Amino acid sequence: MVSLTINNKKVSVPEDLTILEAASRNGIKVPTLCHHPQLTPFGGCRLCVVSVKGMPKPVASCTTTVSEGMEVTTSTPEIEDLRKLVLELILSDHPNDCMTCEATGSCALQELAYAYGVRGEAYPGERRVYAKRDGNPFIERDMEKCILCGRCVKVCDEVQGVEALDFTYRGFRSKICPSYEDDLDCEFCGQCVSVCPTGALTGKQWARRGRYEGVREVDTTCPYCGTGCTLTTHVKGNEIVRVSSKPWTPNEGWLCVKGRFGYKYVSSPDRLTKPLIRRASGEFEETSWTAALEYTAAWFKKIREKHSADAIGGLSSARCTNEENYLFQKFMRAGVGTNNVDHCARL
């Protein structure tokens, strides 16, 4: 443990922490853009600069580790001017089209611009124009909105182990892309989308379905594999418009392509909406619930009387809930009178 002061507050933290982590653990907020707590530090955006007594220049708090007796100040007029300058420069090369941007309301850049009152008018000049769009069906990449924070590059490498993205070119032409500037052809987990601080990376199927107004969040468990990731569904009206996950969930906020983008079947026009009975002609005919269930019960009873309860079987589902599975087997055993009940654990 080392002792230091941050904004004249005495704190004691493990020696391998950065100044940013030490501040954060003690409830002191330092603005950041490129930093992400689940990724290794980058030190690219310079927004987290702080003043350390004895050091000639402000230092990036996300890449500087604490040391004994350090005296840190996270906000001075000079530092705030530096932060404002950084934001002005970023916004000078940004489309500033928050009106139609999917990220509005959840954009770190927008929030900081708001907090610092920066409109991006201080340094007019050339802007990056990237007309080409990525042809993949999952992830929209609008590189004009990219602030080159590198979070997507890091998450794809460090967390996903895929390395589908990297920095290319230099200086003003710097750009994040897949190899040879091809379209993305990766696992489409969307981890990059989840850590992007702006609207540069978004889900294609989110587009114009809903941002914050009228959107509710409902947490549930993913319906695909057995990992059991916690999903946050974003619901507008009676439609799921987006799926995300929070970093404090058992899955640490990471999802796969099916969990993040595989929800559209819910609103598929193919969904069954009415009970159906097969008529003598062989065709299905819509019917009422009462008629369908009485017909089913009558058939089960007839077969039980004519043969035995063991002439009836039930296959339940690993897709259904614990409660439904419990009740299904109870129905087969106590209601029908057979142990002929199984599910697809082996299939």
Place this chain on the structure above:
Amino acid sequence: MTNSIREIEGMEVIFIIGSNTKETHPVIANRMIKAYRKGAKIIVADPRTVPMVKFAEVFLKLRPGTDIALLNSMAHVIVKEGLQNDAFIREKTEGFEAWKNSLEEFTPAKAEQITGVPKADIIKAAKMYGGSRKAGIFYTMGITQHTCGTDNVRTIANLATLTGNIGREFTGVNPLRGQNNVQGASDAACLPNVYPGYQKVDLPEVRRKFEQAWGVPLPPKRGLYATEMMNAAVDGSLKALYIMGENPILTDPNQHHTIKALENLEFLVVQDIFMTETARHAHVVLPAACSFEKEGTFSNTERRVQRVRRAVSPPGEARDDLSIIMELSTAMGYPMDYRSPEQVLEEFGRLWPALAGITYDRIKSRGIAWPCPTKDHPGTEFLYKDGFAKKVPFVPIAYNPPDEVVCENYPFVLTTGRNLFQYHSGSMSRRVGAIEEHAGEAYVELNPADGGKLGIANGEMVKVSSRRGDVEIKARFTRRVSEGTVFIPMHYREAAANVLTNDALDPDVMIPEFKVCAVEIVPLEKKAAKEVTASAK
């Protein structure tokens, strides 16, 4: 899983066998990669160069169905090197000497002959796993879906027992569950031989307990397994089937047999969210709500009971399965009237102490892993902390080849599984436009050398036939598969892998051998040409 997903981070060695973790459990693979970044060593054993191989220190590319030879040989090396956990063996196990003698024949040289894995790699993997006391084994259907599935699992258990890699934090045996609630469906006893909580139906005192709880006499004998039900439908002894949320026509082996079974039934009722291939054969189809439209719980692969919440309402007149079952049961003369799903979970918990402490209120922000016997119990991250009910037996396991082996007429080994983008029979994932656009086409993975021998180019159509049927499918050249082995994902109804698969069963648990069968491959165009010549004659 005997461990939790979190514990993966603390493991020194991660041994993945018969699991394509990166594609079928991608977020568990994230945790393995996190462990790898912290210095964990990864061993992968699989017939295909699956994506996790990128992170593996050792990759054992074994022939399909030869797992027992590989694992027994690893145990052989561990014993020869003296890496076994003597204290654990002495205190907690029995039958070690006899088992040890059974390993004698499984030299790395012999295992190399059977598995095709170089003996040096077998030795390296054995030393790595045996040399660690924080090692976890991870497997899925690549281990279980064989006629020797139970023996495969026993061999894994032997390996963990030999090294004492079980019953502590960061070490254990971890079957990864393939479906959202396959753990819960098993716990809830949608199984023919047990009541909820794995309590055996053929024990009179257990049956009396459930007869008392449910207020009716219960049948004393075990029922039929799913695979047996299909056979009983074919032979006419099973007359009616109630299927809730399953699509056996695509997910059972030997599709022609399954269709014959369903068509032979007097009455079939299917409750589902879509008109599946199976529902098309039904007499009654009941429209159900999907998981985003109802309240309840799922139990994940680490036994964590987690909430399922209603985000949207079901379409049209579709109803949640709970209310359908209740009404049907009442119509059958066995009334059910639960006010909420939570009442059902409470009843389940009264009959199985492992769930007794779990309430919706306790799991509102984070699930709890069972066993959780009381309302103040925190749940159980890893199993067997307090030891085992009895001594753990070492079971000698002999190696036997799969039910079907290659021959002149069927010279390729077919193995099946999932890919990253689609899920199971595809009834959900294939209705997601983006997924279908990206991964909507069936394919057979074929080694380029085999493709060359067949005289086809990458992307050409081929006909794959087994003794049970044939499919027309696009060839995808890839070195993921070795020469002589091919792979077809199970998701695509238009070229269903399960038309081809073998319905031979493991004698203990009736699991079919989806992972190995023998097939023939011919170029589609040449086949057509041959047929033309034949008909001209």
